[in-house]
Amino acid sequence: MNWEQRFNSKQSLYLFLSALLFLICAIFSKGYHHFDEHFQLLEFANWKMGKTDISELPWEFHEQMRPSLQVGFVYLIHQSFHFLGVNSPFFIAFVLRLISAILSFSLLILIWKKFEKQFSNQNANFYFLNTFFLWFTFYIGVRFSSENWSAIFFMFAFLQLLPNENLKARNLVLSGLYLGLAFHFRYQIAFAIIGFGLWLIFIHKLKIKELVILSFSFLISFSIGVLIDFWFYEDFVFAPWNYIEQNIFEDKVSGFGIEPWYYYFSRFLEQGVPPLSVLVFLAFILFLFKNPKSPISWSIIPFLLVHIAIGHKELRFIFPLVYFVPLILISAYQSFRSDWKEHFLFKWMVKLAWAANLIFIVIVIFRPADPQIPLYERIYHEIGESEATLYHIGKNPYHRVTNVKYYQAPNLTIKEVESFDQIPKQKTNIKLLVLGGKGNDTNYDGDAVEIYSTFPNWLRKFNFNGWQNRTNSWKVYRLE
DSSP: OOHHHHHHHTHHHHHHHHHHHHHHHHHHOOSOSSHHHHHTTHHHHHHHTTOSOGGGSOHHHHTTOSOOHHHHHHHHHHHHHHHTTOOOHHHHHHHHHHHHHHHHHHHHHHHHHHHGGGSOHHHHHHHHHHHHOOHHHHHHHTOOSHHHHHHHHHHHHHHHSSSOTTOOHHHHHHHHHHHHHHHHHOGGGHHHHHHHHHHHHHTSOOOHHHHHHHHHHHHHHHHHHHHHHHHHHTSOOOHHHHHHIIIIISOGGGGGOOOOTTHHHHHHHHHTOTTHHHHHHHHHHHHHHHOTTSHHHHHHHHHHHHHHHSSOOOGGGGGGGGGGHHHHHHHHHHHSOHHHHHSHHHHHHHHHHHHHHHHHHHHHHHSOSSTTHHHHHHHHHHHTTSOEEEEESSOOTTBSSSBOOTTSOTTEEEEEOSSGGGSOOSOSSEEEEEEEEEGGGGOOOSSEEEEEESSOHHHHTOOGGGGGGGSEEEEEEEEO
16 A cells, blocks of 8 residues: 555544544634624624623724624524523633634535545645645634634635536525625625636636526625624614725724735734745745636735735735635645755755644644633633622723623622722622732732632743743732
């Protein structure tokens, strides 16, 4: 049995391992990559459930400019589990990450199966590994974010029409529905949809009848999203137009910072973990150069160009491209000359890239996306259904961009005090004290039991080079 045959016999095991890593990441990668993942989804849903005050929602809510399809899904999940007697926001957040992971893993299987036969055995094996074992696929894949869900459903639509043999009405209907959902998860995916649509018209030569079916299906899905916006905002509103008006015509997006045109390239090279990010970047350039008529190129180029043209840039804005990476890598690899592939520098670069990739898989699947979520979880479970007061001096851990209500127990009162002496002595309810800062800022010598620390106490004994004096952390005490 040769190497390729042995590898193929192990594919089921590798698929199980990838699925297990997605599950672990869904369990431990708590929280969010960016504030929008929390405040414009979970807090919006929390308001709809009557648990967040409207005054504490971000300005985008009041401008009625955010899509609510994903918010409605959160609401539905909460109401379903509430019917079963489960109300923990931490468990619901895990369920949302788990659903995201299932969708992402299912998409990866579809991508792999759709294109596997286009490659030789050895290249197909390389394609398989890149599809299921890239570190950023795990991290992004479990995110219940608009970027991830929009990317997933765009790819579902993309794969319905590719490869394009034996295209049926069912494929067109599903593709249109998925494209409408992708748009209502994140409006910016429209530029990828436009690029893909132009490819279908001018390169694939989609028939008029097929185009009508696809467009009509898209409009049905689009209309459902608009109706959900009516339900959520409790008003007749066209959120996509409000989004354009606020961010483009009034240019509020520039108020969040302006970055140079090359930001996405430099940022990805830095945060994508070199040398893996270097290989992906080079493969990306080579792919676009050698495949100008590919539907992938037609989808990526307008999406990327518009994001480059807009002044405010964040790396998460191009997360929707992540599911194209395995195809881009293998396509670029196949186009390399044989002598390049055999060169020792290329071989060592690939080995270093995979070593870095494996290290970061371990890091991202066990590390919380937001380090303060374990603090919220500890407080939530510490007080249970009892009345409790959380005192803080200076820093309030529940105030980020605005107040975090979703993870806050309804029977918890938060009070700021200027000194420990202002904390009442009478034992009327559970009293907790939270201290945040660097070094000794988090220490309390009063009559209390430490119930939470960002860093375990055994690690605090090793203050090499005074790292604790430069690192922010939190401690929570139960006052006796």
